[in-house]
Amino acid sequence: MKPIYGALMLVSFAGSAIAADLNICVEGAYPPFSYTTDSGAVEGFDIEIANALCAEMGKSCEMVKTDWDGIIPALLERKCDAIIASMSITDERKKVIDFSTKYYNTPAKFAAKEGMELSDLEGKTVGVQRGTIHQDFMEGEFSGVELKLYGTQDEAYLDLSAGRVDAIMADSIATLDGFLKTDAGAGFSFFGPNYSIPQYHGVGAGIGVRQGEEDLRNAFSHAIGVIRGTGQYQTINEKYFDFDIFGG
Amino acid sequence: MRVELVLENWQMFAEGVWMTLQLTGLSLLIGFCIALPAGIVRARRVPVLSPIINGYVYLFRGTPLLVQLYLVYYGLSQFEAVRESFAWPVLREAYWCALITFSLNSGAYATEIIRGAVETTPEGELEGARSLGLSPGQVTRLVLIPSALRRALPQYGNEVVFMLHGSVVASIITLQDILGAGRTLNARYYLAYEGFLTAAALYMSITLCLVLVFRGLERKYLAHLDIQAPKAKKMKFALR
Numbered sequence: 001m002k003p004i005y006g007a008l009m010l011v012s013f014a015g016s017a018i019a020a021d022l023n024i025c026v027e028g029a030y031p032p033f034s035y036t037t038d039s040g041a042v043e044g045f046d047i048e049i050a051n052a053l054c055a056e057m058g059k060s061c062e063m064v065k066t067d068w069d070g071i072i073p074a075l076l077e078r079k080c081d082a083i084i085a086s087m088s089i090t091d092e093r094k095k096v097i098d099f100s101t102k103y104y105n106t107p108a109k110f111a112a113k114e115g116m117e118l119s120d121l122e123g124k125t126v127g128v129q130r131g132t133i134h135q136d137f138m139e140g141e142f143s144g145v146e147l148k149l150y151g152t153q154d155e156a157y158l159d160l161s162a163g164r165v166d167a168i169m170a171d172s173i174a175t176l177d178g179f180l181k182t183d184a185g186a187g188f189s190f191f192g193p194n195y196s197i198p199q200y201h202g203v204g205a206g207i208g209v210r211q212g213e214e215d216l217r218n219a220f221s222h223a224i225g226v227i228r229g230t231g232q233y234q235t236i237n238e239k240y241f242d243f244d245i246f247g248g
Numbered sequence: 249m250r251v252e253l254v255l256e257n258w259q260m261f262a263e264g265v266w267m268t269l270q271l272t273g274l275s276l277l278i279g280f281c282i283a284l285p286a287g288i289v290r291a292r293r294v295p296v297l298s299p300i301i302n303g304y305v306y307l308f309r310g311t312p313l314l315v316q317l318y319l320v321y322y323g324l325s326q327f328e329a330v331r332e333s334f335a336w337p338v339l340r341e342a343y344w345c346a347l348i349t350f351s352l353n354s355g356a357y358a359t360e361i362i363r364g365a366v367e368t369t370p371e372g373e374l375e376g377a378r379s380l381g382l383s384p385g386q387v388t389r390l391v392l393i394p395s396a397l398r399r400a401l402p403q404y405g406n407e408v409v410f411m412l413h414g415s416v417v418a419s420i421i422t423l424q425d426i427l428g429a430g431r432t433l434n435a436r437y438y439l440a441y442e443g444f445l446t447a448a449a450l451y452m453s454i455t456l457c458l459v460l461v462f463r464g465l466e467r468k469y470l471a472h473l474d475i476q477a478p479k480a481k482k483m484k485f486a487l488r
Contacts, residue, residue, distance in 0.1 A: 073438060158325070
């Protein structure tokens with residue numbers, strides 16, 4: 001009997017692995033957009049937007065947790081069918097994948113111990129997440145600053161609060177909710193202007209799909225418009241932020 | 249496979265190789281300096297000291313290197329007291345955290361290797377030395393240690409290779425070692441394999457060099473234990 005049960009279980013496992021219409025790559029280490037709960041589930045703004053878009057498109061979706069620096073390869077290797085991970089739409093990335101229209105757009109900002117100023121930055125160490133628009137921006141505009149590259153944004157926060165880096169450069173909302181508003185962020189604040197330079201920062205965060213998959217891409221773009229219209233987007237937005245992060 | 253991207257970024261990989269060699273080499277050296285006295289003490293079951301060393305060895309062999317590095321790098325920095333202590337200028341730097349962790353880790357493994365070699369030293373060698381009138385200190389220094397280290401060579405060669413491969417965890421605390429360079433390449437050009445394949449090739453080449461070096465060392469220092477070898481060779485030849 002036992003081998004038969006085993007075989008049945010295998011079949012049901014295989015079944016659940018391929019049951020979803022779409023596999024969505026998410027990160028799970030980028031609060032409040034995407035974070036992993038104590039029980040191991042992935043939650044956050046990105047995840048709720050993903051679920052709303054899938055429901056709107058009438059597809060069942062499965063979230064696949066993927067490291068940030070392997071997330072585009074994972075899409076290309078068909079480990080998932082779309083990336084919903086606060087990925088900015090940039091020309092550099094468009095050479096490799098396609099994007100839906102944006103689903104939010106927030107500026108980038110420096111953060112450090114209170115009292116730091118932009119003019120102090122020369123010769124200091126700044127932490128950024130590896131393979132992000134923020135790395136490109138720092139390399140392009142602040143060549144006199146030493147960069148430290150982190151696998152996740154959370155690790156950069158840890159080292160900022162420990163004093164291993166003098167400042168971090170990251171998305172303003174991610175920094176605000178993921179760090180500055182937390183206990184670890186006491187005594188730290190933003191400094192410098194809001195940065196939103198299309199050449200580096202793109203035109204907001206979009207949903208990444210493989211090149212040539214026009215139908216899927218358009219379906220996502222359309223669904224974004226629909227949930228903006230029905231108010232679903234605003235409901236999710238209000239759960240996380242006190243202003244509309246969709247941007248102008 | 250986009251080889252041209254790897255070639256364009258050769259400098260990044262060269263720096264990565266240097267970082268890996270530095271970390272591995274220095275931690276093996278420091279680890280060895282810990283392990284030589286610790287291994288002998290452990291073999292001799294010295295009161296008070298031996299249990300302490302047992303505890304150290306058990307701690308570092310009982311937990312994965314990755315966990316140790318996380319605890320030292322992200323763990324210690326959580327405590328205000330650590331951040332205000334005299335040790336912070338050192339613990340602040342990822343490089344020193346990695347070096348300290350790797351050294352202690354390698355030291356623990358090497359302690360066990362040396363303990364084994366010391367314990368299996370033939371009693372006759374030591375007796376012979378004593379009968380020549382050497383003092384206990386001289387016996388240890390002139391006979392026990394050289395004899396034990398020679399016999400520890402093959403196992404220690406393994407430890408060197410393990411340490412080289414273990415050093416990849418440095419890349420998770422922002423150090424740009426060989427794997428770090430591979431990851432940066434992958435992230436910059438959205439590649440899946442190129443960075444890792446290049447890293448694998450580099451680690452394999454370094455391992456090959458290490459294996460050759462240790463083979464040479466063994467041939468030189470273990471020749472006296474290899475009395476059987478010529479016979480065995482002859483037989484093989486005859487069988488062909």
